Amino acid sequence: MSNGVSYPVFRTSDRAAALAMARRLLALGEREYAQVSVDVELRTVAEVLRLRRALPDAWFRTENDEFWVRARHERAERPGEFHAPELSEDADDLGPLLPLWASMSERPVGSVEDDFTALVGRNHGLIHWDQLIWPQVPERGYGGRVEHDRVTLVLNCDEAGTETQVGTHTVCVGLHRTRDAGRYATWLAEQVGRSVIGPPYH
Numbered sequence: 001m002s003n004g005v006s007y008p009v010f011r012t013s014d015r016a017a018a019l020a021m022a023r024r025l026l027a028l029g030e031r032e033y034a035q036v037s038v039d040v041e042l043r044t045v046a047e048v049l050r051l052r053r054a055l056p057d058a059w060f061r062t063e064n065d066e067f068w069v070r071a072r073h074e075r076a077e078r079p080g081e082f083h084a085p086e087l088s089e090d091a092d093d094l095g096p097l098l099p100l101w102a103s104m105s106e107r108p109v110g111s112v113e114d115d116f117t118a119l120v121g122r123n124h125g126l127i128h129w130d131q132l133i134w135p136q137v138p139e140r141g142y143g144g145r146v147e148h149d150r151v152t153l154v155l156n157c158d159e160a161g162t163e164t165q166v167g168t169h170t171v172c173v174g175l176h177r178t179r180d181a182g183r184y185a186t187w188l189a190e191q192v193g194r195s196v197i198g199p200p201y202h
Helices: 015-026 045-054 065-074 091-097 113-119 181-191
Strands: 004-012 035-042 059-062 081-083 100-107 125-130 150-155 169-176
Touching (some): 004 181, 015 125, 015 150, 015 169, 035 045, 113 125
Antiparallel strands (some): 004 169, 035 100, 035 125, 059 081, 059 100, 125 150
């Protein structure tokens, strides 16, 4: 079970402003081992093909429960995850897989964020910056724990982990879950002139 928790600290309809705020928060931490991962939900064949062309090294996974029920007895022959070059371009093949998520994981910070943010369009997307080390602030009860220190940008969704798509983008700070986590998240937000704006996501 994860011992991490995320607090929303910024929400806007301007995705460029959201990305800029995420980077300001990222700059607060030690980034020697930091990496970035991206994920986007695709609900149409046209979107899948567009992302396949734009992200030729992405992985695509199906979230279609009916696909898994049908394919349970033949999963070895019909995996639910496909590397972009292996993904069919045939609409008849892709349709039963929808919705598909396109992902790229553990990339160097700064290598994919701008292009990905532009590609997301109206789709639900996520950018995670992991393996940060937040500053130690003993008076706020936090010593920095790399396994949960992160920044997340949630695109076109009201909050992390929901299916409600809206026209706003939310930046969250992630940290180790302690009784003082909220106080420390507030301190992080204050360093960039913001505040915690909602309940935590566990």
